Amino acid sequence: xxxxxxxxxxxxxxxxxxxxxxxxxxxxxxxxxxxxxxxxxxxxxxxxxxxxxxxxxxxxxxxxxxxxxxxxxxxxxxxxxxxxxxxxxxxxxxxxxxxxxxxxxxxxxxxxxxxxxxxxxxxxxxxxxxxxxxxxxxxxxxxxxxxxxxxxxxxxxxxxxxxxxxxxxxxxxxxxxxxxxxxxxxxxxxxxxxxxxxxxxxxxxxxxxxxxxxxxxxxxxxxxxxxxxxxxxxxxxxxxxxxxxxxxxxxxxxxxxxxxxxxxxxxxxxxxxxxxxxxxxxxxxxxxxxxxxxxxxxxxxxxxxxxxxxxxxxxxxxxxxxxxxxxxxxxxxxxxxxxxxxxxxxxxxxxxxxxxxxxxxxxxxxxxxxxxxxxxxxxxxxxxxxxxxxxxxxxxxxxxxxxxxxxxxxxxxxxxxxxxxxxxxxxxxxxxxxxxxxxxxxxxxxxxxxxxxxxxxxxxxxxxxxxxxxxxxxx
DNA sequence: GTCAGGTATATAC
DNA sequence: CTCCGACTGATTCGG
DNA sequence: CCGAATCAGTCGGAGGTATATACCTGAC
Numbered sequence: 001x002x003x004x005x006x007x008x009x010x011x012x013x014x015x016x017x018x019x020x021x022x023x024x025x026x027x028x029x030x031x032x033x034x035x036x037x038x039x040x041x042x043x044x045x046x047x048x049x050x051x052x053x054x055x056x057x058x059x060x061x062x063x064x065x066x067x068x069x070x071x072x073x074x075x076x077x078x079x080x081x082x083x084x085x086x087x088x089x090x091x092x093x094x095x096x097x098x099x100x101x102x103x104x105x106x107x108x109x110x111x112x113x114x115x116x117x118x119x120x121x122x123x124x125x126x127x128x129x130x131x132x133x134x135x136x137x138x139x140x141x142x143x144x145x146x147x148x149x150x151x152x153x154x155x156x157x158x159x160x161x162x163x164x165x166x167x168x169x170x171x172x173x174x175x176x177x178x179x180x181x182x183x184x185x186x187x188x189x190x191x192x193x194x195x196x197x198x199x200x201x202x203x204x205x206x207x208x209x210x211x212x213x214x215x216x217x218x219x220x221x222x223x224x225x226x227x228x229x230x231x232x233x234x235x236x237x238x239x240x241x242x243x244x245x246x247x248x249x250x251x252x253x254x255x256x257x258x259x260x261x262x263x264x265x266x267x268x269x270x271x272x273x274x275x276x277x278x279x280x281x282x283x284x285x286x287x288x289x290x291x292x293x294x295x296x297x298x299x300x301x302x303x304x305x306x307x308x309x310x311x312x313x314x315x316x317x318x319x320x321x322x323x324x325x326x327x328x329x330x331x332x333x334x335x336x337x338x339x340x341x342x343x344x345x346x347x348x349x350x351x352x353x354x355x356x357x358x359x360x361x362x363x364x365x366x367x368x369x370x371x372x373x374x375x376x377x378x379x380x381x382x383x384x385x386x387x388x389x390x391x392x393x394x395x396x397x398x399x400x401x402x403x404x405x406x407x408x409x410x411x412x413x414x415x416x417x418x419x420x421x422x423x424x425x426x427x428x429x430x431x432x433x434x435x436x437x438x439x440x441x442x443x444x445x446x447x448x449x450x451x452x453x454x455x456x457x458x459x460x461x462x463x464x465x466x467x468x469x470x471x472x473x474x475x
Numbered sequence: 476g477t478c479a480g481g482t483a484t485a486t487a488c
Numbered sequence: 489c490t491c492c493g494a495c496t497g498a499t500t501c502g503g
Numbered sequence: 504c505c506g507a508a509t510c511a512g513t514c515g516g517a518g519g520t521a522t523a524t525a526c527c528t529g530a531c
Binding site: 018020056091092093094095096127129130131133134240341342343362364365366367368373374391392393394395397437438439440441447448449450451452 | 512513514515516517518519520521523525526527
């Protein structure tokens with residue numbers, strides 16, 4: 001019976017160091033001390049996601065409950081796990097009150113350190129610097145198995161707590177038994193980024209160049225008439241994607257696992273991980289792709305295999321002309337590396353930049369505490385000369401830039417509103433973005449998508465900033 | 476009792 | 489989703 | 504030849520936009 005206080009202490013120790021090996025050692029030592037049935041519970045706590053998943057309690061609920069902290073640690077790991085289960089079980093009318101009840105009783109028994117841990121666990125803000133990646137290594141170390149083997153188990157099962165249980169109970173042989181199975185989604189392979197098609201092709205003898213469609217990444221499993229669709233976080237979204245289910249149901253095979261993108265009711269497939277009994281994860285992409293072309297010629301995403309930069313660029317132009325984001329360039333010889341963001345897949349998206357005006361900024365948290373971080377960005381309204389807020393960003397800033405802008409913005413302060421400092425609209429900043437979308441939140445009716453700072457433009461006065469109409473034209 | 480609107484949560488990008 | 493920064497492990501450099 | 508410097512890869516953490524759903528509350 002492990003006290004919750006041990007877990008809280010380990011979390012503190014982990015948060016207190018930036019050394020990954022030290023985090024792993026601390027976590028592994030804790031895992032080794034646990035009772036077998038506590039392993040999945042604690043693995044979840046320490047990777048920031050309880051084994052029950054999200055249970056419908058967020059910031060507002062958990063910080064709305066404030067009983068006086070207990071003096072002595074008395075909670076066990078299982079008590080917190082049981083409370084989370086109880087909270088999840090509360091649904092329907094009056095459920096919010098029942099949830100608060102369960103939480104109040106729990107927190108009454110917690111010391112202030114424990115209560116703090118519990119609150120951050122519910123809000124997903126554990127911020128101890130150890131999520132799934134570190135936990136996998138800790139599990140391997142605790143179980144005395146190679147890290148690669150634990151990692152493989154995690155990738156193939158998509159389930160960290162289960163992987164931990166298997167590793168600690170059955171060790172190496174248990175993990176080797178974890179295989180690819182239908183209706184148990186694997187973590188999707190991810191892409192890194194490249195600035196140009198030529199950069200992306202570099203180092204590949206031969207590459208697949210495919211449209212990059214901006215929809216929802218999906219993994220589809222089918223056996224006979226049974227079809228399930230999963231998102232990149234392995235959530236089951238079958239019910240929401242009836243069109244995809246229909247389209248895949250019509251294909252001529254008995255069973256398969258497909259990777260693709262759902263976009264406006266259409267389904268674009270770009271990979272095949274399993275087909276009628278054959279696991280294809282370790283087969284080169286070009287073979288998976290040609291087999292996919294046989295199974296699903298109608299649904300296969302537009303693309304081609306080539307080593308010619310010109311041809312790849314033509315495909316990029318086609319994709320953009322068709323209104324899509326760009327292309328993904330993939331090594332034709334690469335296996336399907338579940339869960340990895342490797343260099344074998346590289347996405348190429350053109351970047352647009354705009355010169356916008358800083359209207360204010362918000363104080364940062366964590367490592368950005370004491371710095372003005374999140375910028376409020378305005379576009380110029382050509383008809384009035386006023387500046388209209390169109391979005392925020394905190395991305396693309398180095399520590400040096402953060403320090404500089406804090407100083408410059410405070411010198412232009414005109415008011416404070418909550419955590420925001422509003423400033424005279426004098427500084428122009430060059431912002432890169434993926435596009436704009438219609439907004440109900442902002443007065444101009446447009447919002448920036450994935451805005452990030454490129455650099456400040458001290459050479460440019462605010463009257464020359466880009467206009468609202470120019471942004472609207474992107475919609 | 477029913478319905479509309481607001482708040483909170485969760486999950487896509 | 490996107491970016492920066494810290495750490496790690498592998499490889500190259502230099503005395 | 505071995506320790507120091509360099510480099511690439513990995514991970515965490517900073518927080519943006521949207522939409523969908525469930526529940527609660529207040530008006531009628």
